[in-house]
Amino acid sequence: MLIDPAARADYDARVVGSALIEETVTAILEAHLPRAEARHLVRAQRKLIAATRPDARTPSS
DSSP states (O other), rough: OOSSHHHHHHHHHHHHHHHHHHHHHHHHHHHSSSSHHHHHHHHHHHHHHHSSSSSGGGOOO
């Protein structure tokens, strides 16, 4: 849980920052690449972002 305000702010910044980066990359790719290739690269980017998000990690017991 992110009860600590500083931890919550850090988490929110990462998630919002990741979303903005993802949107920007998607827009650039869609503008400059054929659609099928862009979709493939966007999916790969989303997987990478999801894997690095703090909420995607399994907590250690």
